[in-house]
Amino acid sequence: MKNELIKKILLPLLVFVLIIQVWSGISTIVDDFPTPSDTYVAAFGGVTSDGDEFVGVLSDPFYVENQDVKGIFWQILESLKRVFSGFILAILVGVPLGLLIGMSKNAQYAFDPFIQIFKPVSPLAWLPLLLFIFQDINMTAISTIFITSIWPIIINTALGVKSVSEDYMNVAKVLRFSPLEKIIQIILPVSVPYIFTGMRLSLGIAWLVIVAAEMLTGGIGIGFWIWDEYNNLNYHNIIIGIIVVGLIGYLLDLMMGKIANYFDYTKKGRA
Incomplete structure (x- = not known):
């Protein structure tokens, strides 16, 4: 040890x-x-x-010169707001849709081709279209995160539903559970570890996407800050930004990993 x-x-x-x-x-x-x-x-x-x-970037992260010129703390905070907004939307849509696909063969046949088509599309491909639709930086970034981070949640939720033992489903039939009772008492307890694994992957993608999105949309945010430092030839700050982005991504993954492990009954059983 x-x-x-x-x-x-x-x-x-x-x-x-x-x-x-x-x-x-x-x-x-x-x-x-x-x-x-x-x-x-x-x-x-x-x-x-x-x-x-x-005067170091990290030694004075809270300064505010004006609405557009702020310290790195405010840049990170703005990016995190967008990330969690898109991430929460992805959860609200992705979990129910994943449950439906996992429970229904017809739903799987209907949605699976589109999931496979849109899943590999780069976030940079969505940005121009979404910017044209919303004409707003925040909504464009949030909707881009939503579209690109929803797929792991849907896929892992559906996988969790399919992992439910057939014996459990037979018990639900014998007890004449309603669809809602079947979901709450049988499917969700088994699927929760899979759902949180999907959420962990989704959050990682969301943080990855926000940097690229902000570089193109502009405004306040760590991605735009890095791009702005490049335009100002401040290469030191680009490296600092890369390290900060990596550290925050690591902390987000660590946080979601701890939450996923907490809800993973298989690991608790082995412990």
């Missing part, structure tokens, strides 16, 4: 050192590419190797 803990700490540190070395190598080859040390200064403040003084 102790050796495993050491490995969990030591091995990521070795990979981190390797990444820093590769990063430093790239900065010596590519002109004006930010070094790790200069990026650290840009993040937390100080003086760069060129003698320039920086």
Whole structure:
């Protein structure tokens, strides 16, 4: 157990050192590419190797200059609002639709071709059409997240319904359960782990999509902030933005993973 803990700490540190070395190598080859040390200064403040003084992006994340110029905290908060708005809509539509597809062969035959067609479509393909329809940045981003993140919820919910034992369904027939009683007392308890797995995948896709969506739609948000920093040639901040996006994505996945594990009765049984 102790050796495993050491490995969990030591091995990521070795990979981190390797990444820093590769990063430093790239900065010596590519002109004006930010070094790790200069990026650290840009993040937390100080003086760069060129003698320039920086107020770090992360040392003052809450500043507000005007409606359009805000610190990185507000950019992240705006992105998270859009992500969870689209994600919640995907849950409200995806779970009932997944239950219907899982319970009904006719529903499966009706919806499956369209799920398979639209599931692989890139969010960037939806953006121009949705922007034309809504003429609004927020609604475009939210609807793009909804459309692209709903598929894992539908598919995993339907898979959860199909995993219900035939014996349970026979008991429901003997007891003459109504369709609603069958869903609440038989199907949902078995399907919940699958549903939360779908939600975990969906949230990851939603966070992935928002960066690309905001880069094209503009406004306030971490995606637009990264693109704006590129236009201003602030390459340090692009790297900071990438790291921040990755860390938040990791935390969101960790959160949904914990929730999914909590509702997974199979893991509780093994424990």
